[in-house]
Amino acid sequence: MASRIGKVTRRTLLVGAVAVAGGAAFGVWQIRRPLDNPLAPERGATLNPFLIIDGDGVTIITPRAEMGQGIHTTLAALVAEELDVAWEQVKSWHGPPSASYFNGALMHAALPVAEYAMTGWQTALAETLGRASRVLGLQVTGGSTSTVDAYERLRLAGAGAREALKAVAAERLGVEPAALSTADGHVIAPDGIRLPYADLAEAAATRPVPQPELRDPSQWRLLGRSLPRLDMVAKVTGTAEFATDIKLPGLKCAALRLCPHLGGGMEGFDPAPALAVAGVEEVIDLGDGVGVVARNTWAAMQGAAAVEVTWTPSPLPQDTDAMLARIAEAFEGRHNSRMRNDGDPEGALAGAAPLEVEYRVPFLHHSTMEPMSATAWLHDGQLELWCGNQAPRLHVDRAADAAGIDPADVTLHTTYMGGGFGRRAESDFTHYAAKLAAALPGTPIRLTYSREEDMAHGFFRPAAIARMRGAVADGRAVAFDAQVAAPSVSQQAIGRMTGRRMGGPDKGHVEGLFDQPYAIPNCRVRGYLADLDVPVGFWRAVGNSQNAFFHECFIDELAHAAGADPLAFRLRHIRERHAPSARVLEAVAEMSDWGNPPEGHAHGVAFTFSFGTPTAQVVELTDTGRGLKITRAWIACDPGRVLDPAIVRAQMESGLIYGLSAAVTGEITFAEAAVEQRNFPDYDALRMHTAPRITVRILEDTPHMGGVGEPGTPPAAPALANALHALTGTRARSLPLKHHAEFIV
Amino acid sequence: MTTLRVNGTEHETDAPGDTPLLWVLRDELGLTGTKYGCGVASCGACTVLLDGDAVRSCTLPLDAVAGAVTTIEGVGTPEALAPIQAAWARHQVAQCGYCQPGQILQAAALLRETPSPSDDQIDDAMAGNLCRCGTYPAIRAAIHDAARALSEA
Incomplete structure (x- = not known):
């Protein structure tokens, strides 16, 4: 032992x-x-x-x-x-x-x-x-x-x-x-x-x-109840204070212009056009971009857009196809991890007529409602900093480094944040705000990224490719072999946070694939890390977000190959492995009246165990004649003991809508190694009229307490893709689904 | 100098006339309850009322503002919530909360025109207001609840 x-x-x-x-x-x-x-x-x-x-x-x-x-x-x-x-x-x-x-x-x-x-x-x-x-x-x-x-x-x-x-x-x-x-x-x-x-x-x-x-x-008396x-x-009431709302005497507003070619740099710039914009006061060289300080944010953003900059090109593959080719190359090297290797997958596949398919998902942006923002004020050798952040001590260090002072001389106020989803675990906005404040000692600087700069400088959910093989016999999966290639979020993000390279098998890369409670006798999951330095980061549910799509769509394919009902097929494999997981599937079947969708509607199901919380979802899809509409969704989850049911319910709804939004429309693409999407019109999400009616049931049978902020996201995309297959017969093996079918927008 | 009537108070500003109302409110007048989301009228975070109608302040130039402006600060206060804010609180709508001032003002404009909206009317009226936390089900419930509360008032 x-x-x-x-x-x-x-x-x-x-x-x-x-x-x-x-x-x-x-x-x-x-x-x-x-x-x-x-x-x-x-x-x-x-x-x-x-x-x-x-x-x-x-x-x-x-x-x-x-x-x-x-x-x-x-x-x-x-x-x-x-x-x-x-x-x-x-x-x-x-x-x-x-x-x-x-x-x-x-x-x-x-x-x-x-x-x-x-x-x-x-x-x-x-x-x-x-x-x-x-x-x-x-x-x-x-x-x-x-x-x-x-x-x-x-x-x-x-x-x-x-x-x-x-x-x-x-x-x-x-x-x-x-x-x-x-x-x-x-x-x-x-x-x-x-x-x-x-x-x-x-x-x-x-x-x-x-x-x-x-x-x-x-x-x-308080715990276990839905509290105000x-x-x-x-x-x-509009009184909640975000970093972009900080008011200080003499405060100036700032905006950025950073190199759009990710990994590229700046050769030089002409500040004159920016200084000609009414209200612009300073144009500051940030080394890898330009900061513009003005009387208001509008003037700063206009000024930042007006600066004439000569950028240097990016060493990265220049467009999306070249990046995906680089990711596919990872399969040719040695695997980074083999976190599951049960039975004899090769033997089992060799003796059967295997199903062999490839799945792909695109890069995704967090697109928080509040663009990145921070307020910084260097006075008397002390830096005062206001920002929304998911790692305060890291931001203190980053701000101190940017301002050239000791971390002990930084006071950080962590504000509310207008969405995080993992984006505010990064500290780029703190770095730039502190740099601007250090360039203008005594003047409080409130930095707000324009939506366009925010979109161009994300830390993306990586694009990924999965090669899946499987075989069925007598109504069951007898072999399951998954290989997934993508840039490593863990290595990149931990490298940025600690300055040190992480070695060893990357669990986050294969989470949602290797760790699912399906009893399949011959089961192997291998992860391949792509040598691609597009900035990637923690996106809600991290590896689970893409791996659940691969896993749960492929399980659906195996169910069809076995001639089985997809939900019954899942239960057959999960029941003997993990009872609480089986119960959320049973719950969602009952809630959705699985097997009996209304005329003209179809149901898709998916299940993921992530962050300690088994979560099953059924999504209902219909063809309105004007496009496909997601009409209903049912969620059953089991986070163990529940401390605030209303918050758990809200997080489950939120996670589902976040996942469905990405599944229908989410896609970041590149040209000249620059993000092609600019703003919400080309990176949209579900809205009031396109979001489904949602019913949530919370079970409390899991013995260990699980999380709730992320587990609602992973099953959403596969449940929708499986519903699309049930409705139209189209088996979508890539996202977003808008490339496979017309959805109502 | 431009004179602007916001939440019942007259303000003078020397901001250039092409400055969008959003930035005059936030950076010149210090009314930061109104939020910047996109700058191109596609997310609704900047929604305010102009003579009772919902408008996107991020694309409305200052010199085109003809009428009285209501921002979230003019709807109610933490000590005295307006009925629509009370409905939002009863349904615990906000998650990150960043889009909610815009959602509330959009809903206020809807309820003014349509005191008892159907789900379809809510869909139509609220389609321009993005929420990345996905609070739509709670917003819908709060609008129905506010409609009931206002009709009983």
């Missing part, structure tokens, strides 16, 4: 991140010592890194990026549940960047095993790795991990604070702590006297933190 753990650990260190390998040297004491508390409130008291109590009430630190997924609400509820404060009294604050706010759940995903099949020792190993991410101070929002990570830690923060407050009250009242109760922000004595937390907090903050037992979920979101009122 020991050698087995040792082996997996070494491999995991390679798989997970170079950062983990570096962290292993820190030793155990760093993992076990109490968290440093980065909070220093001007008034009131802080009992732990997650809590400030002052005369105005209780502020709960929710140190994850709020990009729409409702995370501030759920994190605050975890603390409030144990602390005994009324929900109306709770305020949340993102708080400062700090290693104390590490994300321990991120490392769960680094294990080279399928999550549904994790055994006890593997879960224990994941916990150990999670504590390693504490040592490294990985304060990251991503991978659908925030709630999983916070579930115990934040309840303990609330419970510990409650017990410390009770201990102070007990001393003052001369009674035993056990005689006291707590409710609505007060300690309540046996005689009914109520001591407000604010009166006790300062004394409580000086005590050692007790480690009380956590309450049984049956006693919960803490950000809702601000977001319906």
Whole structure:
């Protein structure tokens, strides 16, 4: 057993991140010592890194990026549940960047095993790795991990604070702590006297933190209920502050013009046409582009468009076809990973009449509603920075580097973000805002990318090619062999974040393919990394987004080859492997009345286990005569224990619509290594009239808690493609589907 | 100098007349509730009311603004939500929230013309307002709810 753990650990260190390998040297004491508390409130008291109590009430630190997924609400509820404060009294604050706010759940995903099949020792190993991410101070929002990570830690923060407050009250009242109760922000004595937390907090903050037992979920008052979101009122009144909304005295607005040929550079530029635009004040050389500073953003964008720049060409393959050819070349080299290799796939295929097909997906853009933006202000040697971001400490380092100052001299305010989906894990916008601020010391600079610059400088979901082979016998899949080639998101993104190259098998590259709970006796999944430096990044659900399309469309093809109903075929293989996964399929079959679509309509199904949450979807498609319309969708998911059902439902709907949008129209193409799409008219998404009516059912049978921000996305594209096949007989093996059929727009 | 009436208040601005209303509101007057999404009137994030009608402020030049402008700040406040905002809050519509000021003003214009809209009328009226979080089902529910609340008021 020991050698087995040792082996997996070494491999995991390679798989997970170079950062983990570096962290292993820190030793155990760093993992076990109490968290440093980065909070220093001007008034009131802080009992732990997650809590400030002052005369105005209780502020709960929710140190994850709020990009729409409702995370501030759920994190605050975890603390409030144990602390005994009324929900109306709770305020949340993102708080400062700090290693104390590490994300321990991120490392769960680094294990080279399928999550549904994790055994006890593997879960224990994941916990150990999670504590390693504490040592490294990985304060990251991503991978659908925030709630999983916070579930115990934040309840303990609330419970510990409650017990410390009770201990102070007990001393003052001369009674035993056990005689006291707590409710609505007060300690309540046996005689009914109520001591407000604010009166006790300062004394409580000086005590050692007790480690009380956590309450049984049956006693919960807040968790498990759909709470009013803490950000809702601000977001319906226009008072929610995004990085592009920051107001400061003397603030100037900025826009960018960067080299459109990705990987190319700038030879020189003439600022005169920009300076001729009314309102433009400065044109700044950024090395790889130009920044224009003006009295308002309009003038800045007009100026940026007017600068005459000589660009140098890109070393990348120049157009989409050449890039896909480069990706296909990866199949000729050695595979990077073979994360699944059960039975004898070659033997099984040789003895059958195999189905052999190729699938392709395009590059995709995140296209957040708020284009990239950041506000930066260099004054007195200090840089103050406002930005929406998914990794605060990384942005601090990046800003310090760009401004040529020490990271200790950077103050970061993490704002709400107008969509993230992985895009704001990157820090390019922080880099440019800090550079502009450093060029104009004393002047606050608010940088907003134009939609066109935002579109041109994405970190794309990579294009990918999958070569699938399979065979069926007696109504079952007997062989399944998948090879997938694409540029590596993990290697590129981790390289950008840590400055170090990640080696070893890339799990993210094949997630959604190798780790699905289908019992197929001869099953192999190999990943090939393409040598193609188009910027790629974490796009909602990451590898699962394309791999679920490959996997679930091919499973559909195998079902047809076997003469089986596609949903029954899936159940046949999943039931014996993972019961909660089978149950979401059964649920979605019942919800959609599978097998009986209304006249003129067709149903497609897909299933993906991702981020710990099995999710099944049925999509209904009809031909209106004016184009195809997605009329209905049903989702059944099982994230284990649910803390806020309305937020889970909203995330599932959101994930589905995000996935369907990409499936119908999403496509980034290149000419001269520059993105050809400019704006929403040529990179659109589903809208009110094209989005389906959606029904969601949430099950709670999975023993480990799963994520919800991403699992709604992967099954969407294959469910739709399978519905298209059911409706028209067209088997679409590439995306977007608008190239295969006319959809209503 | 151009005089602009926004949320019942007169403002003077010396911004050039070809400046889109969006940027006058956001950068010159500090009314940042109205959002920039595309600059080409294709996403609706910048929607405001002009004499009660929904317009895309990102393509409306300042010197073409003839009428009273209502932005999200003029609809209601956190302390006193307008009925349509209250409906949005009841249905917990917003996710990232960036497009919602535009969605709310577009819906307000719809309800003014069509106090009890059908699903098809909601589709027609809201088709120009993009939401990348996919809050459409919640928006639809909130519009129906706001219609009921307004008819009972």
